[in-house]
Amino acid sequence: MNNKKIVLGVIGADVHAVGNKILAYAFEKAGFKVINLGVMVSQEEYIKAAIETGADAILVSSLYGHGELDCRGLREKCKEAGIGDILLYVGGNLVVGKTPFEEVKQKFLDMGFNKVYPPGTLPDISIKDLKEDLGVND
Amino acid sequence: MELKNKKMDSKLFKTIQDEVLFQWSTGKEVDFEEAVKYHEAIPEHKIFSRKLSEASKLGNTLIQPRAGVALVDKHIELLNYLVNEGEADLLPTTIDSYTRHNRYNEVEKGINESRKAGRSLLNGFPAVNHGISLCRKVNESVNVPVEVRHGTPDARLLAEITIAGGFTSFEGGGISYNIPYSKNIPLDKTIYDWQYVDRLMGIYEEAGISINREPFGPLTGTLVPPCISHSVAIIESLLAAEQGVKNITVGYGQCGNLIQDVAAISTIKTLTEEYLEKFGYEDVVVTTVLHQWMGGFPQDESKAFGVISWGAATAALAGATKVIVKTPHEAMGVPTKEANASGIKATKQVVTMLRDQKMELTKELEEEKNIIKAETRCIIDKTIELGEGDIAVGTLRAFAAGVIDIPFAPSRQNAGKVFPARDNMGAVRFLECANIPFTKEIKDYHYSKMLERAKYEKRDMSFQMVIDDIYAIGKGRLVGRPR
Numbered sequence: 001m002n003n004k005k006i007v008l009g010v011i012g013a014d015v016h017a018v019g020n021k022i023l024a025y026a027f028e029k030a031g032f033k034v035i036n037l038g039v040m041v042s043q044e045e046y047i048k049a050a051i052e053t054g055a056d057a058i059l060v061s062s063l064y065g066h067g068e069l070d071c072r073g074l075r076e077k078c079k080e081a082g083i084g085d086i087l088l089y090v091g092g093n094l095v096v097g098k099t100p101f102e103e104v105k106q107k108f109l110d111m112g113f114n115k116v117y118p119p120g121t122l123p124d125i126s127i128k129d130l131k132e133d134l135g136v137n138d
Numbered sequence: 139m140e141l142k143n144k145k146m147d148s149k150l151f152k153t154i155q156d157e158v159l160f161q162w163s164t165g166k167e168v169d170f171e172e173a174v175k176y177h178e179a180i181p182e183h184k185i186f187s188r189k190l191s192e193a194s195k196l197g198n199t200l201i202q203p204r205a206g207v208a209l210v211d212k213h214i215e216l217l218n219y220l221v222n223e224g225e226a227d228l229l230p231t232t233i234d235s236y237t238r239h240n241r242y243n244e245v246e247k248g249i250n251e252s253r254k255a256g257r258s259l260l261n262g263f264p265a266v267n268h269g270i271s272l273c274r275k276v277n278e279s280v281n282v283p284v285e286v287r288h289g290t291p292d293a294r295l296l297a298e299i300t301i302a303g304g305f306t307s308f309e310g311g312g313i314s315y316n317i318p319y320s321k322n323i324p325l326d327k328t329i330y331d332w333q334y335v336d337r338l339m340g341i342y343e344e345a346g347i348s349i350n351r352e353p354f355g356p357l358t359g360t361l362v363p364p365c366i367s368h369s370v371a372i373i374e375s376l377l378a379a380e381q382g383v384k385n386i387t388v389g390y391g392q393c394g395n396l397i398q399d400v401a402a403i404s405t406i407k408t409l410t411e412e413y414l415e416k417f418g419y420e421d422v423v424v425t426t427v428l429h430q431w432m433g434g435f436p437q438d439e440s441k442a443f444g445v446i447s448w449g450a451a452t453a454a455l456a457g458a459t460k461v462i463v464k465t466p467h468e469a470m471g472v473p474t475k476e477a478n479a480s481g482i483k484a485t486k487q488v489v490t491m492l493r494d495q496k497m498e499l500t501k502e503l504e505e506e507k508n509i510i511k512a513e514t515r516c517i518i519d520k521t522i523e524l525g526e527g528d529i530a531v532g533t534l535r536a537f538a539a540g541v542i543d544i545p546f547a548p549s550r551q552n553a554g555k556v557f558p559a560r561d562n563m564g565a566v567r568f569l570e571c572a573n574i575p576f577t578k579e580i581k582d583y584h585y586s587k588m589l590e591r592a593k594y595e596k597r598d599m600s601f602q603m604v605i606d607d608i609y610a611i612g613k614g615r616l617v618g619r620p621r
Contacts (some may be wrong), residue, residue, distance in 0.1 A: 119469055
């Protein structure tokens with residue numbers, strides 16, 4: 001167990017639940033404390049949970065295509081709430097339609113996310129990145 | 139509210155209807171008498187139930203994609219492309235996710251952004267915001283029957299507008315559009331709201347307009363054992379029939395083992411008809427639909443075609459009345475119209491090539507059918523018992539007790555204790571039966587199947603098998619063998 005906490009959830013009106021359960025399982029096995037908000041999570045809910053638990057990162061999943069609409073303004077809300085520096089990761093099928101990933105990545109980096117992952121990214125990748133970003137030694 | 143499986147009283151229906159039509163400005167355009175006249179003028183070849191009956195008689199498998207974009211003219215262009223280039227037999231109008239959760243203000247923003255951006259930022263067609271006359275424009279601009287496809291816990295206003303808007307088929311149900319499609323909406327609320335939807339269809343039926351209803355088969359689309367999805371389909375058919383629905387297409391999501399899938403399509407029809415008859419609903423016409431693999435897809439488009447074609451072959455050999463197709467873009471999200479048309483054409487090629495072959499009734503197939511029937515009857519009969527004869531009440535108690543438990547469902551109304559996994563031949567079995575009311579014989583059967591796989595893979599039965607199965611098709615296999 002490392003002492004890092006993450007808030008995990010699927011944003012907006014998205015109900016894709018299977019990947020969320022796999023991510024929760026994988027991050028827990030990797031030693032993180034996982035606060036899994038499940039599906040249909042609003043920006044406010046992520047932030048509230050992060051503040052209440054003193055989380056180190058918020059991991060946003062979006063699979064249904066509305067990521068572009070749902071993720072806007074999250075970084076700003078974090079700043080307003082006093083957790084402006086929290087790590088924000090996002091992954092999934094982030095836009096409607098097959099789009100070159102570099103374009104999608106830039107869009108979400110511009111929104112203030114620290115890491116942006118393409119469709120089908122295995123948990124190992126984001127776990128490795130998160131450990132690096134949080135200075136977790138194995 | 140006290141839920142019971144009883145045809146909704148007309149005064150109550152009217153009271154609720156007045157509230158429902160007030161939920162968004164487009165609701166006030168609904169005029170039942172006028173809508174009936176509109177439907178009477180719809181030509182035969184555009185009526186969903188007619189085309190299904192004809193296919194059923196001829197032993198054909200009709201092909202239907204999923205599709206929906208934000209703006210009306212683009213949506214019409216898309217649908218016509220799927221028929222003209224894709225050769226689709228039936229069309230959808232897939233509703234966007236904000237509409238599915240009644241978030242009509244967010245829908246409005248999405249429509250405006252889509253206009254500005256010149257592309258759809260919504261993942262479907264916002265039928266409620268567009269209203270009746272634009273729905274009619276869609277239906278009048280295409281030349282095959284169109285069905286409303288979605289995933290909506292409270293679909294009352296959507297149903298009012300789209301049916302008045304000329305659609306002749308409507309997907310969903312109080313369980314299948316709650317448990318896999320929401321986080322924490324009480325099951326009694328959605329069953330009640332869907333009784334309204336089914337009653338609306340019943341009222342149209344009484345006026346001579348037959349609207350086809352399709353309970354959503356695949357549920358969470360991930361390793362759902364046939365007995366579980368069949369149970370939901372049967373319950374929703376009974377609930378619909380009570381409200382006056384006479385035309386039902388029951389659905390099943392392809393699992394990938396051919397014998398299991400063929401057995402599933404055969405038994406879903408037999409069992410649905412059996413229980414409809416048992417409860418005294420005569421003259422309900424039952425057809426079937428197979429959904430091509432609903433889980434994770436390979437990113438490589440050629441590999442994706444492999445998966446699509448396997449679903450097409452299964453649907454044809456199973457004799458499903460209809461098959462819902464996937465596209466080579468599935469791993470990436472909403473497909474372009476070209477990708478969607480490609481999926482339809484690949485499906486059509488396989489379905490048509492297999493027309494003259496039938497699946498042989500082997501001992502294995504007979505056995506698999508018997509297993510599915512026995513398992514499903516355990517669940518349904520227990521549900522009826524829990525409800526003391528009332529299937530609606532029984533359903534609430536069954537979910538509370540985990541007698542019905544849908545694997546991987548997001549809803550907190552679902553017990554979530556059942557775990558499925560594939561056996562050594564790829565059929566979906568139970569790794570953990572939890573509170574499903576199986577006989578000891580059935581539980582032992584699943585255990586022996588899983589043991590066989592464990593021995594073959596030289597590892598213990600565990601949740602890791604389930605995870606491996608979830609990733610398997612995306613990585614090129616059916617059974618998630620250890621790395």
